[in-house]
Amino acid sequence: xxxxxxxxxxxxxxxxxxxxxxxxxxxxxxxxxxxxxxxxxxxxxxxxxxxxxxxxxxxxxxxxxxxxxxxxxxxxxxxxxxxxxxxxxxxxxxxxxxxxxxxxxxxxxxxxxxxxxxxxxxxxxxxxxxxxxxxxxxxxxxxxxxxxxxxxxxxxxxxxxxxxxxxxxxxxxxxxxxxxxxxxxxxxxxxxxxxxxxxxxxxxxxxxxxxxxxxxxxxxxxxxxxxxxxxxxxxxxxxxxxxxxxxxxxxxxxxxxxxxxxxxxxxxxxxxxxxxxxxxxxxxxxxxxxxxxxxxxxxxxxxxxxxxxxxxxx
Amino acid sequence: xxxxxxxxxxxxxxxxxxxxxxxxxxxxxxxxxxxxxxxxxxxxxxxxxxxxxxxxxxxxxxxxxxxxxxxxxxxxxxxxxxxxxxxxxxxxxxxxxxxxxxxxxxxxxxxxxxxxxxxxxxxxxxxxxxxxxxxxxxxxxxxxxxxxxxxxxxxxxxxxxxxxxxxxxxxxxxxxxxxxxxxxxxxxxxxxxxxxxxxxxxxxxxxxxxxxxxxxxxxxxxxxxxxxxxxxxxxxxxxxxxxxxxxxxxxxxxxxxxxxxxxxxxxxxxxxxxxxxxxxxxxxxxxxxxxxxxxxxxxxxxxxxxxxxxxxxxxxxxxxxxxxxxxxxxxxxxxxxxxxxxxxxxxxxxxxxxxxxxxxxxxxxxxxxxxxxxxxxxxxxxxxxxxxxxxxxxxxxxxxxxxxxxxxxxxxxxxxxxxxxxxxxxxxxxxxxxxxxxxxxxxxxxxxxxxxxxxxxxxxxxxxxxxxxxxxxxxxxxxxxxxxxxxxxxxxxxxxxxxxxxxxxxxxxxxxxxxxxxxxxxxxxxxxxxxxxxxxxxxxxxxxxxxxxxxxxxxxxxxxxxxxxxxxxxxxxxxxxxxxxxxxxxxxxxxxxxxxxxxxxxxxxxxxxxxxxxxxxxxxxxxxxxxxxxxxxxxxxxxxxxxxxxxxxxxxxx
Numbered sequence: 018x019x020x021x022x023x024x025x026x027x028x029x030x031x032x033x034x035x036x037x038x039x040x041x042x043x044x045x046x047x048x049x050x051x052x053x054x055x056x057x058x059x060x061x062x063x064x065x066x067x068x069x070x071x072x073x074x075x076x077x078x079x080x081x082x083x084x085x086x087x088x089x090x091x092x093x094x095x096x097x098x099x100x101x102x103x104x105x106x107x108x109x110x111x112x113x114x115x116x117x118x119x120x121x122x123x124x125x126x127x128x129x130x131x132x133x134x135x136x137x138x139x140x141x142x143x144x145x146x147x148x149x150x151x152x153x154x155x156x157x158x159x160x161x162x163x164x165x166x167x168x169x170x171x172x173x174x175x176x177x178x179x180x181x182x183x184x185x186x187x188x189x190x191x192x193x194x195x196x197x198x199x200x201x202x203x204x205x206x207x208x209x210x211x212x213x214x215x216x217x218x219x220x221x222x223x224x225x226x227x228x229x230x231x232x233x234x235x236x237x238x239x240x241x242x243x244x245x246x247x248x249x250x251x252x253x254x255x256x257x258x259x260x261x262x263x264x265x266x267x268x269x270x271x272x273x274x275x276x277x278x279x280x281x282x283x284x285x286x287x288x289x290x291x292x293x294x295x296x297x298x299x300x301x302x303x304x305x306x307x308x309x310x311x312x313x314x315x316x317x318x319x320x321x322x323x324x325x326x327x328x329x330x331x
Numbered sequence: 332x333x334x335x336x337x338x339x340x341x342x343x344x345x346x347x348x349x350x351x352x353x354x355x356x357x358x359x360x361x362x363x364x365x366x367x368x369x370x371x372x373x374x375x376x377x378x379x380x381x382x383x384x385x386x387x388x389x390x391x392x393x394x395x396x397x398x399x400x401x402x403x404x405x406x407x408x409x410x411x412x413x414x415x416x417x418x419x420x421x422x423x424x425x426x427x428x429x430x431x432x433x434x435x436x437x438x439x440x441x442x443x444x445x446x447x448x449x450x451x452x453x454x455x456x457x458x459x460x461x462x463x464x465x466x467x468x469x470x471x472x473x474x475x476x477x478x479x480x481x482x483x484x485x486x487x488x489x490x491x492x493x494x495x496x497x498x499x500x501x502x503x504x505x506x507x508x509x510x511x512x513x514x515x516x517x518x519x520x521x522x523x524x525x526x527x528x529x530x531x532x533x534x535x536x537x538x539x540x541x542x543x544x545x546x547x548x549x550x551x552x553x554x555x556x557x558x559x560x561x562x563x564x565x566x567x568x569x570x571x572x573x574x575x576x577x578x579x580x581x582x583x584x585x586x587x588x589x590x591x592x593x594x595x596x597x598x599x600x601x602x603x604x605x606x607x608x609x610x611x612x613x614x615x616x617x618x619x620x621x622x623x624x625x626x627x628x629x630x631x632x633x634x635x636x637x638x639x640x641x642x643x644x645x646x647x648x649x650x651x652x653x654x655x656x657x658x659x660x661x662x663x664x665x666x667x668x669x670x671x672x673x674x675x676x677x678x679x680x681x682x683x684x685x686x687x688x689x690x691x692x693x694x695x696x697x698x699x700x701x702x703x704x705x706x707x708x709x710x711x712x713x714x715x716x717x718x719x720x721x722x723x724x725x726x727x728x729x730x731x732x733x734x735x736x737x738x739x740x741x742x743x744x745x746x747x748x749x750x751x752x753x754x755x756x757x758x759x760x761x762x763x764x765x766x767x768x769x770x771x772x773x774x775x776x777x778x779x780x781x782x783x784x785x786x787x788x789x790x791x792x793x794x795x796x797x798x799x800x801x802x803x804x805x806x807x808x809x810x811x812x813x814x815x816x817x818x819x820x821x822x823x824x825x826x827x828x829x830x831x832x833x834x835x836x837x838x839x840x841x842x843x844x845x846x847x848x849x850x851x852x853x854x855x856x857x858x859x860x861x862x863x864x865x866x867x868x869x870x871x872x873x874x875x876x877x878x879x880x881x882x883x884x885x886x887x888x889x890x891x892x893x894x895x896x897x898x899x900x901x902x903x904x905x906x907x908x909x910x911x912x913x914x915x916x917x918x919x920x921x922x923x924x925x926x927x928x929x930x931x932x933x934x935x936x937x938x939x940x941x942x943x944x945x946x947x948x949x950x951x952x953x954x955x956x957x958x959x960x961x962x963x964x965x966x967x968x969x970x971x972x973x974x975x976x977x978x979x980x981x982x983x984x985x
Contacts, residue, residue: 083791093783117700212567229657255495256491257871
């Protein structure tokens, strides 16, 4: 799907109206108008917003892609609509069309234009992937694209069917809610205790699969304070649909206060947890799941399987 | 190459020869559907017993007292029993015992032949057609159940477990059974006729490929008896290893269907290479045959990986291997890689036949030659080859191979170049055409419209930063419904309206057809266009709960989807009304097509051609004043040899 319509109009010689020029004149203002609307009016409101640098890069990519897609789509649609109106058979016309089997010039220009568009998109996408430190996508255990500065490390532990968050820089405390300071790079270490989940912090533009026994790292830098929706984006079983919670991006001072307070309040509980590690083995799941159940922490499963249920028991 | 002169009798499918035994048994002893069902039931019990005997108590999953071994063996033995009862192995056993094979003469007309293991590619084509419509409608009902649940942001109609079963059944049934939706009916029926052959290369393999599909269908449905499977159509491990017994039917059914599409593709590749009539050069092959050829390669090369993946999943679930269990040294990435190495070619298995049908139809109703024949064929080959190099774009956020992302982004975007060729060909064919808006043409145009949206949204998904938001959301869901439902199924409908008069000699009601097109086109778009927005607004796939502010949009989608279901119902009504009740004859060539298949009577006689035709021109020479007939259907004796020699000399492989 590439290349605009105008090269498909063979140089309309001979008698009759210049169809190619007509289609071009229909297409040009439509494409211009669409692109201006997309860039200036629609673009700033495109998801996922600009709450973090990775979200902003995704929004910018969507904007660029939409600006490129609109003329291509309009080209094909305007050409096809023009053809259907102008070159429809009238009445019971039995006549055949002109025997045109191809046109090397048209074919070559189509191939050239689509190749140029595609190569530009690939180069643009690569630039946009590398510069904002992986663009918020999970980069696996040894990330190659990192942000500048020392990030705040947050471990995201997914299990059926809730996320919990550990802060190794604050004594390894584990919370049920995501809390982040504004303006500081964040490193998410995403892992799972049972099956594959996907940590999707929508407003932050972060998505990283949570694989068991794998530490999947994703980076972002929140730019504004506000609420963050966290959803599971990979089918993980029965209560996948209910696996969501809300996090906060707060000011640095508020985060410090919250973190220090929570670290102290959780000291006792933190001691009962398995020590902080990049991945966890199923033996520790039992203790962890039990702990959450007894602490009355909200789980999306709501104790569906009861206390006795330990997923993936070998 | 088919340059060796063969005696014409050799084109009778099934062989047999002079000494062939003719079974003279009463009808109830002759192999057909009833003996097959008997075989399946017996087989299931034997297999179930064997599984329990071999591995009693080896693994009993908590919530059921069924043994995975017993279920898997039961399914496999039931399939074998079904095929034995159908008579699939009769000729094979006869040959092994040195006895002459049964004679396979033309099946007597009547309904009974459609319930047998038959060697006539036209009967297999009709079997496939009816089968595929049944599978499609069943899976479509599941889709409407999903939309019923999504009318409200919390669960209200189905329990979460019922909902997840329905999601899994819908996705798996559509993706696995619909992979043969065009190649099965139209490929098997029309390709031999289009290339001027009396038969396919391997009629037994072809018939076997069909009879595996009802087995896969029923086994997949039977998973509901064991509580379904909770992992959608992708079956990601370790969720699929953790799941209860319903997952066994998923793996067995998907594996069987994998075998079926390998066989079907293999047969068609060999038929196209070896059974072209004299004069049917590669440069004269209809576009539909090219699409079947490339689809066949995808099936033969991609599906073995699926079968291997399903086999590993089954041994993980039964024999306690640990291919996909990370705690025991396996890797969940291994399954993702295996699955998508099949899964991405699979989506082109679903797209290419659609391209073939629309490219075949537009020249007929534009009354113009296909614009850029070579470009169209090159586009199909380009898609076919590139589709093996893009699979990791499904895993952009999985944490696998982050440094390979620019490469997979590039290959994914490159595949839009050959796909764009299909549009170049269409737009070029429209230029100064005489477009006739018949029902098949309307569906073909609808396919181009829908696939444009599907394809462009695919380019958006190929960009890693944009994909980070879109992955796993309703955006992806809308994208592939636009390419598969909007592309393949619209093309399938175009094919039915175009070729059913050929296959049955009966006319489909045109007014009902037009109503069906417009309702289907409008409600399809009104169902799936809002899903792009829903995906961008934070709605993941396969959920039964969503944010309350998305309720209006979801309700709109649900109501549209019910109306879309209504338009499919209109199709079923039209199909049954026109072929069973009204039965208006449509003989000859109603579309004035130059395709070879339209040069013979409708429905085609049992032998297709009285004599092997000699093809004289390509199929798209519309508008040429001096265009002669497409083929000499009754070449004088002796000409065939000469034509072979000439075709060989001038480069039949060009």
